[in-house]
Amino acid sequence: MKYTMMENRESVFPGQLEQESLVADVLQAAQSEGASSAEAGVSFGSGLSVTVRMGEVETLEYNRDRSLGVTVYFGQRKGSASTSDWSPAALRETVKAACAIARHAGEDPHAGLADPDSLASEIPDLDLCHSWDVDAETAIEIAKQCEDSARSVDARISNSEGATVSSHRGLSVYGNSLGFTGGYPTTRHSISCAVIAADKSGMQRDYWYSIARAATDLEEVRAIGERAAQRALNRLNARKVKTTNVPVIYQAEVARGLLQHFVGAISGGNLYRKSSFLLDQLGKQVFPEHVRIHELPHLKKALGSAPFDQEGVATRARDIVHGGVLQGYVLGSYSARKLGMQSTGNAGGVHNLTIEPGDRDLPALLKEMGTGLLITELMGQGINLVTGDYSRGAAGFWVENGEIQYPVEEITVAGNLRDMFMQLVAVGSDVDTRGNIRTGSLLLENMTVAGD
Secondary structure, eight states: OOOOOOOGGGGGTHHHHHHHHHHHHHHHHHHHOOOOOEEEEEEEEEEEEEEEEEEEEEEEEEEEEEEEEEEEEEEEEEEEEEOOSSSHHHHHHHHHHHHHHHSSSSOOOSSSSOGGGGBBBBOOOOOOOOOBBBOOOHHHHHHHHHHHHHTSSSEEEEEEEEEEEEEEEEEEEEEESSSSSEEEOOOOOOOOEEEEEETEOOOOOEEEEEEEESSGGGGHHHHHHHHHHHHHHHHTTTTTOOOOEEEEEEOOOOOOHHHHHHHHHHHHHHHHTOOTTTOOOOSOOOSSSOOOEEOOOOOTTTTTOSBBBBBBBBBEEEEETTTTTEEBBBBOOOHHHHSSSSSOOOOOOSSSSSEOOOOOOOHHHHHHHHEEEEEEEEEEEEETTTEEEEEEEEEEEEEEEEEEEEEEEEEEEEEEEEEEHEEEEOOOOOOOOOEEBBBBOOEEEEEEEEEE
16 A cells, blocks of 8 residues: 655644744733743644444544643742633633632742743754645555455454554644744654454454554555464463563563653652652662663654653753663753752653664574563553562563463563663664654563463
């Protein structure tokens, strides 16, 4: 299936001037109400989503949404309000509501806009907007092809949860009373498929998906369906294993979860609340020396790229872990002030957090592991960020002599995140870029695997 792209360059910034004008009007209204400072954000988005199941259209959705949020400060008293109504009267009422909240709020010495010197002075074009000229009929045909390819792989593919094609396009503008105004358009397109395999041993479900800024960067439609089917088939005849301590590999698509826990542990909110097992670890060894974790916010077309954060603070490439040593936290302006530090441009989250990959692919990591567990799915949320204790349900494959032997299910993997991070033996070259955290498969030296 070939994709066609909209080439009208005027569509790259649809409505940006109008949204900038809305932000300016809101900031002016806040000033008129007596606010000492204010900030506002406007977003608009539209999209199409189609799901086909068992060859029939199950859902067809068009979405169109818009929002405006305003935060005002009276000194260091803060109030916020939002609306989806952009009429002048509604905007005035929204500003008045925010001001009423602020007037009754308590003083917070850390409240306020971002530091003026930290605001983005330039907004680079990161190539994040690639409209896909796909109508409902074409999307349905793509979804049918994807599901058909999955169902035709093997007679044991007995059922389907469907194939979905989605396309979304949005524009956000942020401005504040320090004189900053910026915005940029984005797109996000995806194709996914989930199917069920069945034989005398029972049924197993699995899926695959592709997501990208540009439709031309999506995986081939039939390949997505075939991979979903093969993953489901590979899980048939799964069994438990006896409780043991062994090395484990987190396959790339689930490995990002470990890095999400790491980000949570070094995020400002958890740090100033003293609810992180990595409290006071800045400048200390938290991973082995071979580990480098860094942010790359200006990668062209990447899903986590952004020229500035939700407060207008400029994003920049930086090392968070170098040589295994923690170099920096993940902070917005408020949490930075609480900690006596500077914002790291992470209001709203990290931007293309990347753990530097090694030169070995997944088969090579399996060889290095020898005997152990390859984790391909995680369930539950048994994470305690205060202590680092980690326990999650899992499924995957038992490995011996560097080769997959059989699928496993109904097991639990457990450990402590502090120990797990320090026992990171290798990072695979099979980097999964389908999100804001980019990582290859992760080989850990030892974990408890609980089964029979």
